[in-house]
Amino acid sequence: MENLKYAFFVGCTPKQSTPELMQSTLAIAQAFNIELVELVEATCCGASHMQDYDDFLSLVLNARNICYAEKRGLTIVTVCNTCQLNLATAKHRLDNDEKLRDRVNAKLKEVGLEYRGTSEIKHFLYALIDDFGIDAIASKVKNPLKDLYIAPFYGCHNIRPHEVHGSSNGNEDPYRPTSLDRLIVALGGHSVEYGHKNKCCGFHVELQAPKTANRISGSAMLDAIDNNADTMVTPCPLCHLRLDVQQKNISKEMGEDISIPILHMPQMVGLALGISPEKLGIKHNIAKIDFIK
């Protein structure tokens, strides 16, 4: 197989609050010989908030982000569900509305760019599963996660709304997603079946409605714990910031102690590949990853 190469849309958190996501992403990309070319010109995607304020501006900025991948002739890889949705939504709107595309291109032209719609946009999870391949992943496993019961937490923006994601997430069904479950099994782990796997973490109201956010994450975490999960895993750094960093506040709101290790998807893959915890940035995780000796 020819080596895979993508335009890497890093986003904001991997360089700030989730350095462990950056480290583990790069570590497993290297182990799989996947080349990630950083989109150094890219801006923040607007994190699903900026469109509330100025929808057109947010669309123009994301169109610009995509332009730089088109210039390189590469598919974009994201490592955050919300970046994925914001870029994919911009693409979906521009590809299906010629008038809107013309309005956006009129702005882009003034900085010498043009949106053409030639680059796909994929979350790293689906680049691994659908492009690199689940069997290829399984064949590289050195430390099967065989004693671990892992609760997959998909996060909203990778699976909903399904028509925006289409084939870029392998046509995952939002009511019964399977990619993370299949990945866990390929790594030798047990995937935990529980009702909240495709539910929300509450991140986007964390500042203005912390009670709502904490109750939403709390219900999901309790569901995972009640179903005997040793750890949860998520492909989204925003879910991770909620579930990992906020465990104290969540416990307080729910009136019971909720503590469980939370892995980023690439950290889980890295552990199974036998990559050292240091290289996967495990020391940055707040909830202790108690199953690593």
Next chain:
Amino acid sequence: MKKYDTKKVNFKVFRYNKEIDRLPYYESYSFSVAQDEVILDILNKIKWEKDGSFSYRRSCRHGICGSCAIKVNNKPVLSCKERVFDLIDIFGYELVLEPQDIKQAIKDMVVDKERFWNKYSNVKPYLVGEIEAHPKLEYIISAQESDKLDEADYCIQCGNCFYACPSVQVNGDYIGPAAFVKAFRFNMDVRDNAKKERLDIVNQEGSGVWDCVKCYECAEACPKELSPIDKITKLHNQIFENNMAKDNVATRHAVGFKDSIKKHGFLDEGELVRYSEGNVGVLKHVPEAIHMFKNGKLIMPWQMPKSEKLDEIDKLIKISSTVKFK
């Protein structure tokens, strides 16, 4: 002729009669299902062939009255529209039929929708205008004007979005997606005069649009494909466009992105929290911040990453901005 396809399916059905049962229970029924049968056919079969006391709502059988909405394996559906074969493709041969909200069940699939209707009536879900009591002519709006409703008038009040919404589930005050769709529908009507009043209602902290967690459950749940969350975004936009945005955590949170992108290309996470919460409010985040700092999850201002081509970004923001906040 092609052989008529049938499949054997086990239905696990929520049963409960508030008047006599202490707790709900599940009953299993097996049927051989034909390829064109919908969930409503199954509900009918249970009632007609197995248990005459089984209760559910239905009326039009054509996806228009909105009364037959239930959940199948947690997926909100309109019973009269949802083919069983499509559900088998997703969930396999055991399907769990439940009412929209088991906590509000009265009898089997029938729920008490009082909360839904209360929220709905909150947003002035009717035309407020100077319309004669006995008009001689119709008050017609043009095709372009009706396009602006963005199909929001197709809502059949089935409640699927409302009962799928996690914010509704944990916050009793939250108005919820269906009522927001309705508020949007009348706000876009050129004949209506109550736009600002409606915006005032949906702009409230704790109950209004700012408490939407952006999960897109409502977009998936809507049988009319109205994408309630997109209408919610448009209500946010109307609040800014009409200069009604209050200076609070939620609005500053939305606005802060623009300033940060202008300065760095990226979002300055620490600064966004400080700006959104204000210098006093930010103090409540100190305990997490200390924890994050210890684990190397907070960077110092001078370490803030920057995008290349900041001049280009700045120019694009200048020429593409459509809204001002104060």
